[in-house]
Every structure is written in structure tokens, then in C-alpha cells.
Amino acid sequence: MNICIAGAGAIGCTLAARLAKSGQTVNVLARGTTLEAIQKKGIHLTDIDGEHKVTVNASDSAKELGPQDIIFICTKAPALPAMLKLITPMLHEKTIVIPVVNGIPWWYFQGIEGRFSGDSIQAIDPEGSVSKLLPHTHLIGCVVFITAFRNSPGVVTSTNPHLIVLGEINHQMSERLEQVRTVIEDAGIEARATDNIRDQIWTKVAANITSNPLSVVTKGTLEQLYADDRLKPLVRRMLDEVLLIAAAYGARIRFDPHTFMELGAGMGAVKTSMLQDYEAGQPLELDAIGYSVLELANKVDIPMIATQNLLDLTQFIAAQPQTQKQL
Structure with missing residues (x-):
């Protein structure tokens, strides 16, 4: 599978290092000094399993990286709209997009029926502006319980066990959900699939x-x-x-x-x-x-x-x- 880590901060580098170590093809969308450091020296992760030094394909151009099967969006919430626009050239019909972002997700009222179904949350999705950037059918929800610290560009330390919980935003179990869970589990990260990601x-x-x-x-x-x-x-x-x-x-x-x-x-x-x-x-x-x-x-x-x-x-x-x- 082609897997992209969009955003190379502490969490992004942790995921990139573990996935690359497991043999996956990992592409990293980064920029500036972080991009330069990863291109020259790769990614260096120190966690409870030891030290992991990996080489990945890094670029600041989504078009150059090409179509991806899974995209982990590892950015801070304020940068999310810009990142969703950037990843557009990497999408194909079945691309799975997994936002690894803190807080209430912009898609919270999408995918399920209820009193507020279809509402946008103005604090993070004013007038539905973020929702319009990506069809919700691409999404799998994600909650990451990983503590990590970026020592320098591409160099990260994580001192606690890694856990990622995944779920379809419509609360259905699916084949693609299990596929993603297995990919993450094979990378040495505890991964759970749930029928209620909320x-x-x-x-x-x-x-x-x-x-x-x-x-x-x-x-x-x-x-x-x-x-x-x-x-x-x-x-x-x-x-x-x-x-x-x-x-x-x-x-x-x-x-x-x-x-x-x-x-x-x-x-x-x-x-x-x-x-x-x-x-x-x-x-x-x-x-x-x-x-x-x-x-x-x-x-x-x-x-x-x-x-x-x-x-x-x-x-x-x-x-x-x-x-x-x-x-």
C-alpha cells in the first residue's frame, strides 16, 4: 500500500517511523527545515521498543508523491483546512483519509442520524467550509493515545505505549477498517477497531x-x-x-x-x-x-x-x- 503521513511533527514522525520499520511504503508530506532534515537523515524515533532509524520518501509536493491508499493527516487543528487542500492530488476513489487531530472533529455530525445530523461546528468548521474540502466517504475516524516530543526536525522521543483507536464515522464495522487496523498493528502500535468512534x-x-x-x-x-x-x-x-x-x-x-x-x-x-x-x-x-x-x-x-x-x-x-x- 502507498501510505502518506501528511505533517511531520511528533505524532507524524512516530507513525512514519513505525510504519516504515514494518516494511510499508511510506511517503511524508512536509516542508521547510523538517523536509530538508528528513530528506538528508531520515526519521529517528526513540520509544519504549528502542531506537528506529528509517528512510522515507519525503516531499513538499502532493502531486509529486502521487495517489495514496491511506493518508494520515498529522497536523494541528489550525492548519487542517490548508492541509486538506494540499492532499487533493493524492486522492483516488478509494483513498482512506485518517485525520490524526486533537479535539472534536469537524465531521462529528456527519455520517449518522440524530438531532443535529448535518450540522457544522462553527468553532472548527464555520459554515461547513472544512466539510466541503473532503467527501466524508473517504474518512475513518481516529483517536490517538500517543505522547511524543519532537527534539528536532525528524527526531522524536515517545516514552509511553502507543495506542490508536479507529472507527468508521457511521459506526459500522467494515473491511477497510480492519485493513487499516491490521496495518497499524503490524507496525508495533496497538490498534483497536470500534463501532462507536465518538x-x-x-x-x-x-x-x-x-x-x-x-x-x-x-x-x-x-x-x-x-x-x-x-x-x-x-x-x-x-x-x-x-x-x-x-x-x-x-x-x-x-x-x-x-x-x-x-x-x-x-x-x-x-x-x-x-x-x-x-x-x-x-x-x-x-x-x-x-x-x-x-x-x-x-x-x-x-x-x-x-x-x-x-x-x-x-x-x-x-x-x-x-x-x-x-x-
Whole structure:
């Protein structure tokens, strides 16, 4: 199969390295210094299984890479519309597109029947502008439980086990879903197929919304956010809020709050992706991780006061000039 990793950040490089190591043909769509580094030195991943150095075909031209059978979109949410436009030359009729993106997905109300079926989420898909870029028949939903840190372009460290959960957005099991799951499993990444990907999305959203914004405010690690007695009450309040919204949309999160907090603390001294972005001066995924959830909460008339306040504080901090951030 021809597999493309569109976006060569920490998660993208992790997937590219593991897939290439398993013998798959891996193409990487990248640009700038990251592209140059991968073309010259390949990708270097250090994870719990050891060190993996691989050579991949890398380019900044989707047309040059040609048609792909699977495309993993590994970009931050703010860059998603631009990336969806870029991958167009790589699509054929049966191309499977798997967005590896944090937060509520733009396709959340597509593919299933329900009260809000066909609605767009304005925080991430204003007037359906993102949905128009890709027919939803290409999509397989994905939730990634991988913590990774980019040391330098093409060089990544990941210290926890890898898990990817996959599901058709119409909640049907399918042959292509199992095919993708097997490809990922063969790459040494635990891969699960589910008949309700939205349950898994809410599990990851609960983790993201209770940790990412607060990490920017406090500069704390996952262990600190979920274990420090000064932070735990706020984290627990936000967790209760997001669990209520998830339940309002029929989602089932399998972890009770106490276990959820323990699992978060058990991730160790790891910086969230949002804190890494903040320190690098990159745009934050506040819309996908946070404000989209508030929009869904408003749809069902349930307030999220603690979450709203923290998101607004995080947004204020992120908007300050870089010189002021350093003071």
C-alpha cells in the first residue's frame, strides 16, 4: 500500500517511523527545515521498543508523491483546512483519509442520524467550509493515545505505549477498517477497531480539555496537573463538566473520574502538546480542544463555567506579545 503521513511533527514522525520499520511504503508530506532534515537523515524515533532509524520518501509536493491508499493527516487543528487542500492530488476513489487531530472533529455530525445530523461546528468548521474540502466517504475516524516530543526536525522521543483507536464515522464495522487496523498493528502500535468512534473521541477530549489549557497557564506536566493537590480540584471540576456534556450526546466514557485522574498522573513528567506549541510560539488548538466543546454544550443548554473561564484565561495568555511572555 502507498501510505502518506501528511505533517511531520511528533505524532507524524512516530507513525512514519513505525510504519516504515514494518516494511510499508511510506511517503511524508512536509516542508521547510523538517523536509530538508528528513530528506538528508531520515526519521529517528526513540520509544519504549528502542531506537528506529528509517528512510522515507519525503516531499513538499502532493502531486509529486502521487495517489495514496491511506493518508494520515498529522497536523494541528489550525492548519487542517490548508492541509486538506494540499492532499487533493493524492486522492483516488478509494483513498482512506485518517485525520490524526486533537479535539472534536469537524465531521462529528456527519455520517449518522440524530438531532443535529448535518450540522457544522462553527468553532472548527464555520459554515461547513472544512466539510466541503473532503467527501466524508473517504474518512475513518481516529483517536490517538500517543505522547511524543519532537527534539528536532525528524527526531522524536515517545516514552509511553502507543495506542490508536479507529472507527468508521457511521459506526459500522467494515473491511477497510480492519485493513487499516491490521496495518497499524503490524507496525508495533496497538490498534483497536470500534463501532462507536465518538465514545473514544469524548474520552480523548476529556483528557485534552482538562490538561492542555491548564498546562499553558501553569507550565505543569501531566503528573503535576492530575496529582498536585492545588490543581486537582479545578481539574476535577472541568472533568465533571465535560463528562456531563459527553453523556448529553450519548457517549460512554469507561473510566470513572477517580481512575481517570490516576491515569493522567501516571503519564509522568510529560508536557502537553499545547504547552509545547505555546513554548514554540505556535498557534494553540483551543478551538478544537476547547471552544468546540463549549459550542456543543450550548447546543444542549448545559453551562461549563470552570472550563469557559480557563479557556478564556489561556487564550488571553497566548495572545500576549512574545516579549511580554518572557518577562
